Amino acid sequence: MFRIIKKETMAQGITALTITAPEIAAKAKAGHFVVVVAKENSERIPLTIANTDKTAGDITLIFQEVGFSTKELGLLNVGEHLEHLLGPLGTATHIENYGTVICIGGGVGIAEVWPVAKAMKEAGNRVIGILGARSRDYIILEDQLSLICGELFITTDDASYGRKGLVTDSLRGLLQAVEKSTHTQYPELVYAVGPVVMMKAVSELTKEYHIKTMVSLNPIMLDGTGMCGSCRVSVAGKVMFACVDGPEFDGHLVDFLELQKRLNSFKEKEACLNIACPRKT
Numbered sequence: 468m469f470r471i472i473k474k475e476t477m478a479q480g481i482t483a484l485t486i487t488a489p490e491i492a493a494k495a496k497a498g499h500f501v502v503v504v505a506k507e508n509s510e511r512i513p514l515t516i517a518n519t520d521k522t523a524g525d526i527t528l529i530f531q532e533v534g535f536s537t538k539e540l541g542l543l544n545v546g547e548h549l550e551h552l553l554g555p556l557g558t559a560t561h562i563e564n565y566g567t568v569i570c571i572g573g574g575v576g577i578a579e580v581w582p583v584a585k586a587m588k589e590a591g592n593r594v595i596g597i598l599g600a601r602s603r604d605y606i607i608l609e610d611q612l613s614l615i616c617g618e619l620f621i622t623t624d625d626a627s628y629g630r631k632g633l634v635t636d637s638l639r640g641l642l643q644a645v646e647k648s649t650h651t652q653y654p655e656l657v658y659a660v661g662p663v664v665m666m667k668a669v670s671e672l673t674k675e676y677h678i679k680t681m682v683s684l685n686p687i688m689l690d691g692t693g694m695c696g697s698c699r700v701s702v703a704g705k706v707m708f709a710c711v712d713g714p715e716f717d718g719h720l721v722d723f724l725e726l727q728k729r730l731n732s733f734k735e736k737e738a739c740l741n742i743a744c745p746r747k748t
């Protein structure tokens with residue numbers, strides 16, 4: 468069980484693993500995540516299911532190797548097995564025919580946007596994609612998303628590919644074009660996944676235009692089943708658990724500053740522990 472059948476480097480430090488998991492693949496929907504345990508005694512890592520092949524019975528996870536545990540996961544190779552895989556978890560994305568949906572992915576968040584864009588297209592929506600990354604080398608899944616999106620806009624912070632700037636520059640351009648036009652309409656939904664600052668900036672912009680906006684949050688998670696409280700976030704002033712109530716929430720109601728503060732406090736702890744890259748044994 469949970470055998471790695473494919474491993475691909477998507478960009479520097481971003482790895483895709485395809486894993487045999489027929490029971491999870493059978494139930495998985497866009498927006499679901501799994502909790503991965505790479506080896507006995509490894510940390511539990513929550514990862515969104517980027518792709519599912521229900522016929523073959525496998526799922527694909529795309530992750531950035533940033534800390535000890537994701538680096539440890541990235542050391543596993545084809546033919547090896549994950550110690551454990553729990554899922555599908557979380558509340559699946561609400562999919563319906565809204566009309567026009569703009570899907571925005573920032574950095575490795577592009578991987579989370581892929582299944583949602585696909586499901587939105589299958590539901591009959593016109594899907595517009597905006598992908599942003601630091602530089603050309605970090606733009607992932609462009610070919611896959613260009614097959615789904617009627618229009619696909621790419622931004623890079625350093626101007627190495629597409630338009631120079633942030634995803635919000637492209638979004639603002641699209642919304643301003645609608646404002647000036649007499650025959651185009653605002654999108655019915657914006658769906659955004661990426662760094663917290665990006666999701667905050669996207670939500671602030673769409674709020675000006677009263678466009679419904681969903682974001683997928685990435686707080687620290689432990690059990691992934693609503694038991695430990697580590698993934699708590701504030702939405703519309705209420706405490707919610709991202710692992711069961713989310714991870715998707717209305718971006719206009721999320722307390723992004725609190726989320727960022729909680730994420731930063733964990734980063735400081737990790738840095739204090741001076742965790743080094745794991746070595747394969």
Ligand code: NAD
Pocket residue numbers: 572573574575576579598599600601622623624632633634635660661662663664665668669683684685714
């Ligand atoms: P990054 O920092 O390189 O940013 C990616 C893109 O986001 C940028 O190119 C830019 O277009 C946009 N962006 C960044 N800051 C912005 C701002 N202030 N305003 C508007 N747009 C902005 O991304 P990375 O290094 O790939 O990191 C990805 C981040 O996404 C990580 O922090 C990771 O934790 C997070 N993430 C979130 C989820 C989730 O479910 N929400 C999933 C995967 C990753």
Ligand code: FES
Pocket residue numbers: 687688689690691692693694695696697698699708709710711
């Ligand atoms: Fe423990 Fe959500 S991860 S309650």
